[in-house]
Amino acid sequence: MIAVQRFSRRTFGAFVTAFALGLMASSSPLIAQAGSPGAGKLPTKVPQGTVLRIGDPETQRALELSGLIDQLPFEVEWANISGGPQTIEAFRANALDVGSVADIPPIHATWTGLKVKIIAAKFRKDPIAHPIYQLGIAPGVVVKTLADLRGKRIAFSPGQAQGALVLRVLQAAGLKKQDVTLIELPSKGDAYPVALAGKQVDVAPIWGVLVKHYLHQYGAEGASTIPHGLRDDPAHLYA
Incomplete structure (x- = not known):
């Protein structure tokens, strides 16, 4: 796949940290209070001892090649899982915390009764010229x-x-x-x-x-x- 959306080392590191914070926010009791969605404070740092089970082989490989994989502010258990069906199965089995998919699987998961939240999005600079x-x-x-x-x-x-x-x-x-x-x-x-x-x-x-x-x-x-x-x-x- 052509990597059209290019990241610097600093930007890429900030991206993965941001999505971890987003995950913390999505499960934080401060923003899960009944009647006040999003009313609490967002976390500003990843809690110590945080371990995320992530199914995103492509990002894992990019982090390894960039040398950033050892600089993550949290521990990761990488799973060789990708695509909507496999990710949904892993979510239902409580075997995965984060999955990387296209735009349809989160919608399909919600439609089937699985409570999921989108925590980050990515796109290509010139998607028509560089299709997936x-x-x-x-x-x-x-x-x-x-x-x-x-x-x-x-x-x-x-x-x-x-x-x-x-x-x-x-x-x-x-x-x-x-x-x-x-x-x-x-x-x-x-x-x-x-x-x-x-x-x-x-x-x-x-x-x-x-x-x-x-x-x-x-x-x-x-x-x-x-x-x-x-x-x-x-x-x-x-x-």
Whole structure:
């Protein structure tokens, strides 16, 4: 994935500290009093002995490479968990404090009765020019424009960013759900590239390194991708 939103070491360190303070604030009894949401004082420092269980492999790697991982003002137990479904499962099992997801999972979690709070947001400077996702096209399937999606089988994952993107892409193309066949398939790991290669679906949104991997492995067989032309970068830390 291209890191378009760039942080200095100082800014990046301040960001992770800020989200820890945000988490403390979200659970603070001072701001959880009945009838007075947000009325209490926000904490100004992380309490000593604080341990956060965080599911954000990407940020963990960035902190390791930047040398900031040992400068956090709190202890972290990193979990190799990412994506809405896995994060929600971990929240329900009380195995995670903070998750890093796109814009849809917090909404879906709330809709299913899970009480979560967004504590930080991130975005890209030029999201249209540097999208997170591309539309992967299965070998042998001809899709050159969004209009060509009509009649195609498209991987669809309700409650995940990929699912919301598919619906927005259809809208941009002037298509309705009835104009395509939505194949419900959770986006976990390389599930979508595998489904494309196996001809289980004709089209699927794939992201980051999976795009390069998919084209490298199946390009000779006719696999391809096309841009969707929409903003797809909103992401959140939620607890």
